[in-house]
Structure formats: C-alpha cells, structure tokens
Amino acid sequence: MGLQEMLAHLSSVQIDYVVVLNTSRLWRSDIVKVLMQRELKKYGCEMKSIEQPFYSIHMKDPNDFLVNGLIELLDQY
Numbered sequence: 001m002g003l004q005e006m007l008a009h010l011s012s013v014q015i016d017y018v019v020v021l022n023t024s025r026l027w028r029s030d031i032v033k034v035l036m037q038r039e040l041k042k043y044g045c046e047m048k049s050i051e052q053p054f055y056s057i058h059m060k061d062p063n064d065f066l067v068n069g070l071i072e073l074l075d076q077y
Helices: 003-009 030-042 062-076
Strands: 017-020 046-049
Touching: 030 046, 030 062
Parallel strands: 017 046
Antiparallel strands: none
16 A cells, blocks of 8 residues: 555544554655654554654653654654
8 A cells, every 4th residue: 555545544444553664764854754643643543663663653751752853863864
C-alpha cells in the first residue's frame, strides 16, 4: 500500500500501527513530519520503526522528546 493510500484509509479503516524501516524514509523536513504525525494522531495510529524501536509520536516524558528530536535531526542531516 502506498503512503497516500494509507493516509486516505485512516479515516475509514482502523489502523493501529504503521510500520516503517526508519522514519527517515517518511520525512526529511519538519513540515512533512508535523503533517504526518498530526494525521496519525488524529486517528489514534502509532508509528513503529524497525531501526528506531523507541521512537514514538505519542511522547509521554521529556526523554521521549529528547530522543525523538535527536533522531529527527539525524534524519534531516
């Protein structure tokens, strides 16, 4: 399934997880990241990254913000 198809299905089909090899395959800019995360959160969908097992778009503590921020900076680099 393509990315656009998956995003279109979020509103009509319950999708619990989107599995990616690495978040850098989805975005390399903050704008795309924010838009993707907003859509996934809106429908209660979590992202699982095989190479980044601790990455979460549903951050719960300051350590999550730090780790995700570092990962995202590396993705952009």
